Structure formats: C-alpha cells, structure tokens
Amino acid sequence: MSEQNKQTRGRHGHGAPEKSGRFGRQGGEDGPALEFALAGNQNSGKTTLFNQLTGARQHVGNFPGVTVDQKVGSIRGLRNVQVVDLPGIYSIRPFSAEERLTRDFILTQRPDALINIVDATNIERNLYLTLQLLELRIPTVLALNMMDELHKNGGSVDVAEMSRQLGIPVVPISASRGEGIQELIAQAQRVARERQLPERLDFCGPGPVHRCIHAVSHVIEDHAEQHRIPSRFAATKLIEGEPALARQLGLDDNELELIEHSVVEMEHDSGMERNEALADMRYAFIQGLRAAAVKKGDESRERRRSVAIDRVLTGKYTAIPIFLAVMLLIFWLTFNVIGAKLADWLAMGIDWLAAVVDGALTSFQMNPVVHSLIIDGVFAGVGSVLSFLPLIVVLFFFLSVLEDTGYMARIAFVMDKALRRIGLSGRSIVPMLLGFGCTVPAILATRTLSSRRDRHMTILLTPFMSCSAKIPIYALFAAAFFGGNSALVMLVLYALGIVLGVVTALVFKRTAFRGQSTPFIMELPNYRFPSAKSVAILLWEKARDFVQRAFTVIFLATLVIWFLQTFDTRFNPVADSSTSLLAGLGRLMTPLFAPLGFRDWRLTTSLISGLTAKEAVVSSLGVLMQVNMADLPRALQAMFTPLSAASYLVFVLLYTPCVASIAAMKKELESGWWTLAAVIGQCLLAWLAAWAAYVLGGLIL
Amino acid sequence: MTLDQLPLGREAVITRIGGVGPLRLRLLDMGLIPRTALTVHKTAPMGDPIEITLRGYSLTLRLEDARSVEVAPQ
Numbered sequence: 017m018s019e020q021n022k023q024t025r026g027r028h029g030h031g032a033p034e035k036s037g038r039f040g041r042q043g044g045e046d047g048p049a050l051e052f053a054l055a056g057n058q059n060s061g062k063t064t065l066f067n068q069l070t071g072a073r074q075h076v077g078n079f080p081g082v083t084v085d086q087k088v089g090s091i092r093g094l095r096n097v098q099v100v101d102l103p104g105i106y107s108i109r110p111f112s113a114e115e116r117l118t119r120d121f122i123l124t125q126r127p128d129a130l131i132n133i134v135d136a137t138n139i140e141r142n143l144y145l146t147l148q149l150l151e152l153r154i155p156t157v158l159a160l161n162m163m164d165e166l167h168k169n170g171g172s173v174d175v176a177e178m179s180r181q182l183g184i185p186v187v188p189i190s191a192s193r194g195e196g197i198q199e200l201i202a203q204a205q206r207v208a209r210e211r212q213l214p215e216r217l218d219f220c221g222p223g224p225v226h227r228c229i230h231a232v233s234h235v236i237e238d239h240a241e242q243h244r245i246p247s248r249f250a251a252t253k254l255i256e257g258e259p260a261l262a263r264q265l266g267l268d269d270n271e272l273e274l275i276e277h278s279v280v281e282m283e284h285d286s287g288m289e290r291n292e293a294l295a296d297m298r299y300a301f302i303q304g305l306r307a308a309a310v311k312k313g314d315e316s317r318e319r320r321r322s323v324a325i326d327r328v329l330t331g332k333y334t335a336i337p338i339f340l341a342v343m344l345l346i347f348w349l350t351f352n353v354i355g356a357k358l359a360d361w362l363a364m365g366i367d368w369l370a371a372v373v374d375g376a377l378t379s380f381q382m383n384p385v386v387h388s389l390i391i392d393g394v395f396a397g398v399g400s401v402l403s404f405l406p407l408i409v410v411l412f413f414f415l416s417v418l419e420d421t422g423y424m425a426r427i428a429f430v431m432d433k434a435l436r437r438i439g440l441s442g443r444s445i446v447p448m449l450l451g452f453g454c455t456v457p458a459i460l461a462t463r464t465l466s467s468r469r470d471r472h473m474t475i476l477l478t479p480f481m482s483c484s485a486k487i488p489i490y491a492l493f494a495a496a497f498f499g500g501n502s503a504l505v506m507l508v509l510y511a512l513g514i515v516l517g518v519v520t521a522l523v524f525k526r527t528a529f530r531g532q533s534t535p536f537i538m539e540l541p542n543y544r545f546p547s548a549k550s551v552a553i554l555l556w557e558k559a560r561d562f563v564q565r566a567f568t569v570i571f572l573a574t575l576v577i578w579f580l581q582t583f584d585t586r587f588n589p590v591a592d593s594s595t596s597l598l599a600g601l602g603r604l605m606t607p608l609f610a611p612l613g614f615r616d617w618r619l620t621t622s623l624i625s626g627l628t629a630k631e632a633v634v635s636s637l638g639v640l641m642q643v644n645m646a647d648l649p650r651a652l653q654a655m656f657t658p659l660s661a662a663s664y665l666v667f668v669l670l671y672t673p674c675v676a677s678i679a680a681m682k683k684e685l686e687s688g689w690w691t692l693a694a695v696i697g698q699c700l701l702a703w704l705a706a707w708a709a710y711v712l713g714g715l716i717l
Numbered sequence: 718m719t720l721d722q723l724p725l726g727r728e729a730v731i732t733r734i735g736g737v738g739p740l741r742l743r744l745l746d747m748g749l750i751p752r753t754a755l756t757v758h759k760t761a762p763m764g765d766p767i768e769i770t771l772r773g774y775s776l777t778l779r780l781e782d783a784r785s786v787e788v789a790p791q
Contacts, residue, residue: 107746111739140772141748288751292734295745299753312773322775326759335762429777433763436779535740535782537747540768540775 049096050208051125055118055149056133057142058104058466059422059541061161065133065191066101067553069201074557086121091201100127106141108148110258112534113468122152123245128208130156131200136166136173136188137318139310143302144295146182150214151249155207156184159200164190171313178309183216192547217248219301224285225293228255231278239265255279256291322422322542329423335430342423343449346414350407351453351484358406363399370395385589388582397574400629401567404456404676405559411450411457412558413551418446419464420546425538432536438518439525441536444474451481452510455673456566459680460558467534473524475684476694479673480517482510485630489668492634496649497661509669516670516705561683569679573628581625593640598624612667612703613660613710623667629674659717663710670702720757720769720786728756729788736785748772749786 054069056062066074070089087101102121103114110116122130132149134142150156160173179186185203189196206212220226233251240247243265253261254275262272279290286293306312328334349355370391377387418424424446432442443465450458458478465471490509494502580598582589590596602621609620618640626633638644643651656664672678672695682691723729731753734744748771749755755771766779 107742109739109742109746111742138772138774141774144746144748291742291745292750296750299748299750330759330761330768332760332762425777429761429766429768430763432777432779433761433765535743535778536766537740537743537776537778537782539747540777 050128052099052129053127054131055102060133060135061191062133068197129204130154133159136160136162147298153246155212157203158186160188161191163188169313169316172311174309181305183214220297224282225297228278228282232275235274318542330426350410355407355410362402366399393575393578397571401570408457409559416551416554422541422543425540438521447474451478455483455677456680473529477517480513482513488634496652497658566676566679569675573675612663612706616655659713663706666709667702667706672698720783721780723757725757729790730754732789733787
C-alpha cells in the first residue's frame, strides 16, 4: 500500500476532530482565543521552547486535513492561547510526511500566528526554512534562539536590521534558560491580533529568477486566490515542479505552458536548473542578511567540545565498542537495577493491596465469582499493566538523554552502513536493540525516527528481536529437552529471530516499502546538556500515554482471559481448569497446531494466555497440567518430543508478543487495520516457521 | 572530482549538484549549492557515511549520495 493510503487510513483511525471547543473564537479574560503554530529546524531547540511556552500542560490534538496528531499546549498564564508544535523540518517540499504536514497544517488551519524558531549559531540553514514559511502569508514572529551561546563566543546579531530585512519581528531568546520568552509571546499575540502579515514578499534580487517568479505569480493569481492558497507560495512551488498543486489550482494546458516557458527561460538565463536557482536565490539573500546583521563569533566552545568528544565517540576503533557498552549499560540499569527494583516495589504494593482486599472479601463472604473477578481479574490486570510502567519510564529516561545530548545522531552515523543493507538507516538501530529488552518501549521509541517509512518498517521488524519476557519459556524448555545445551538453544532462537527479521526486511524493501526511503542526509548537532525539564516532560508524557492507551487494552485482555478461565460453556464457574471456556477454545484450535507437532489442548491454551504477557505461558502451563513449577519439565517431557518442543519454541519466538505491544503498535502505526495485518502476519509467519522447523527437523533426524 | 573522493580535511568548493528527485532537493535544502565551501571532517568507523562541515554546521551523508556532489579542491 502506498504511503499516501496509509496516512489516509491513519487519519480515519482517530476520533472526530475537536475543532469546535478548543479553537472556538469566543471572548475571554485575555481577549479572543488565539492559535499559534511553532515551526523550525530539527535541533533548533523547538521542543525546549514548546515546553517553556506551555509547561506540562500539553495534550495531543487532532486536526482535520492533517494526517498526524500534533502536540498542543496552552501558553502559561494565558488560558485561551494555544500553541501547536509542528515537526522539525528543513524545507517544505511535498516529499516527506513531516514537511507535508507542516504545509497542510498552515494552509488548512490558518493559525493566527506562526512562531519560527531559528538557531542563532546556525543561522544560514535555519533561515532557509524561514524564507519558505514567509511565503505562506501568516503573521509571523522569528524567535532567535541560543543567543546566550552566540554571545558567549563573541558573536552578536543586529536584531533590528534582521527584522527590517525579513519584514517580521525578531525576538532574541534562550529557550534553555527561559530568556526572552515573555517578549516572544507578547510579539506573537500582537502580530496575531493586528493580523500583521510579513512585510516582505520578494527575497530575490533583480534578474531571471525574479522575472520568472513574477511571471508565474501573474498567471496563477486568480486561481490561487480562488483556492485560498497564497499566490507567492503557489508560484515558487509550481516553479519547483509540483503537478499535484497545478491540478489543485485547476490550471489549464495553456497556463501550464506559459509557466513552463517562463521556467525554461529562467533556467537558460541563469544557467541553473529550477530547484537550484530557487535554493541559490534564498541562500544568496541569507548570505547578504548575514553579512549585514550577524557578527559571527569565534569557533564556538560547544563546537570545539563536540569535536573533542567525537574523537572518542565516533572514533574509528572506539565508536562501536562504546556504543555497545552504552546499550548494555542501559539494559543492565533498566532490567536489572532501577527498572526491576521499581517493578518489584510496585508488584509488592499491588500484592499487599490484593491481599488486604482478598482478606476483606473473604471475611465479608463475598460471592466466589465476584471475589475471583476482583482478585484474579482486576488486580491481575492492573498489575500486568503497571509492571510495564517502570521499564518504560526508565528506558525512556535513557533514550531521551541519548536523543537530547546529540548522541543518538552519532549512533545513526556510526551504525548506518550495517542497517542500510536491509533498507533502513542507522537511526533504526536503537529501537531494534531495545526490542531484546521489551517490545513495547522499542515500538514507542521509533517516534524519534524522522521518516514515516523507516518508522513503520522498524515497528514491524522490532518483534523479531526476542524480548526478555520469553527467556523463562526458553529456559524451561531448554532444561526439559535440551539438557546441557540450554545456552545454545537460546542462541539459536535469538539468531533465528534476527535472521528472519533481516529476511522480512529484505522482502519489505522490495515490496511494501519499496523505494520511498528519504535520503540519509542528517545534521550532526553539537553535543548539549539535556534539559531536566524536557526530559521530565517527556517521561511524564510517555508514562501517561502508556497508561491511557495500553491500560484499556491490557486490562480488557486480562479480564477476557479471566472470564474464559473461570466459566464453562454454560457460564457456570468451573472447578477444574480443563472444563473452562479457555480450555474449550484451546481444544478448538488444537487441530490448527497439529502439523507443528503439538497436539495437546493445554499447549494451545498456554499460547492464548501468552497473549496477555509472555510470562503467562509458563505459569498457565503449570496450572493446566496441575503440577508445580519444579515438576513442570518432567510433565512437559511426556507431551513433547525434542522436535515438537523445538517447533513450539519457534512459534513462541515469532508469534505476536503481547497485547501491550499490539497497543503500542496501533498507536505508532496510527492504523487499526495495519496493526491487525501485522498481528495476523506474525502468527502466520510463526506457524510457517514452526512447521518448517518440525518438518525439516524430522527429515534430518 | 566528486565529494566521496575528497580527502579528509581538504577544503573544497561545490561546483555542481547532480542527483535526481528527493536526494537532489534534500542536498539543495541543506545548503549544498554551487559556490558553497565545505570540508570532509570524518569517515564513520565502517568507512561510510562521511561527516562534512559547511555553513558552520556538521552534516552526514552516504558516499553513494556524495557522488552526486561535484567539488573543486582549493
């Protein structure tokens, strides 16, 4: 399916647009409601500024005509002024989803003002986006960020001159220190209330480019006005060659021919291809502006420090060992030290509460079914949701530090060559490695990938990395069937997961994700100290998101499993677990698994309960076989041959990880249908691989 | 000479941007246009991609994409 279709589906996955309440232009104590949009390059401090403007009061909004949910927050102290955080981009071409989103948002939502954040230490490339944003004809304020850094290194900016040349207010700020924020808000409110459009339209000197832009603007003026698209924006985009826009404007052949004629003339006169000529025009203006208004300091301290750090972190012999050491440290801290400790405390708290409630219900002589519902259903459900939470929060703490310091970009730089072979870029390595710990945060971590294609492909590949919750299953079976070789069995399974992941990636690369890779041309920002506030807000957001979105899914799944375990087909509570609905379902599905070599209904039943969490597979095997954990290996030996045990393990390795991961997948794929397809695909692949293992193994033995 | 062949640390000026489609536009948008000065700062441990500096910032790109950038060493 094409990129475009996926997006359309994604949009339909969400609820109704909530335009009315929030953006209704009603009066209030601060005057009429205003909506600002925040746009800028990646690494320009946009997120830091957004957090400064809004504090922790952020939520995800959903806008008609725009495909992705955007973060919205109300400005601190101003109840009815909202800011929408647009993605970090470098240009507004129609190729990447992020760039398309920005222009669609601005053109369809028409925010009251645009705040364009610009990194003062990297002014040339940042202003390139500014010049394109100004074509959209929205009241705009430029927030000149990182002024503290520029000053410290002996640089300065003539703000008045810059403002004069660009035709918009320019406010020097330092987002990380919170300087200049009040002035920025005041200016944004002012341009919004006064509807003060950018004063300058022309950034081209006299010459062929200028002539061409004016000729094209003239041809399309009426069409653009009719379709409410700024004509200057439409003109440059038509010169750059956007057939979709030409169709949207309803240009006829005659007009298209006129435009093409002007463009060819410009190419001939300037000696440059059309896109090159426009980029050159913008950069030439920016260089003039820089010469007049910016005094560049010495090579900045931050830059020198980054070069020094990179001697080690991206050094020829040190880069990869350090990267692996960092990942191992994060894993160890998350799964063995901090996360595990927090999870234990939470579990203890829940157990304690469950015991108290249990005692109370017993002394109250509560109906046993309700009793079981509360203890085995509700408490088990809440417990399994919350058990993920510490891991997610701790992992995201480390991830946001990696991202905010600038190390994540270096990881991508170092690992890119390895991942390119499977059609991804270096940026995908971190989410994939996290998959060995837990699929849920791994999928949520794909959010940092800049291209939608890479994000979706990484989400689909992550479950191939065998998660740590499957280890007890491997350990049990290895002990029961493969005696001394349990380490080898695990190694083979992990390797099998990786190999099948690579094969799947190669298939994806040639089918569903063919040829849409955005070029891997990425900025390496200077190393910076992460802001505690940004990290804290991100952690809060991820935790809240997870609880809100995963809670219902996991909770319902646990309740469904409880229901199926507790009742028989006549809805009477069961005394023996073999008569429950779940056992019936297991029996029903057993023929499906016969070709894989395991025919016992208890095995299929354990696989079904494994959908709530993989930890449940081992415990439900124990319950269903009515043996304690110590005797379980022996009991299993009666049901399996080593071959069918291997086939069972292959199935466990590959089938859908758990409902929490499905919830995460649905959130990040932004599509229920794609998620369903992924789940079916995973089960199908697991079945095929297990069957192949069983048949091939049988031939060899 | 194309950018992938430019020796480390040697300053050069862009003479032509080749490539087609998103690659070419991305290069232009990131400020790689004719007459821009740049140097190759570093090569990744596996030999690819490379890190270049231009317009006061660092950019990484793959060797195969760097082949689309023609440069004249200074």
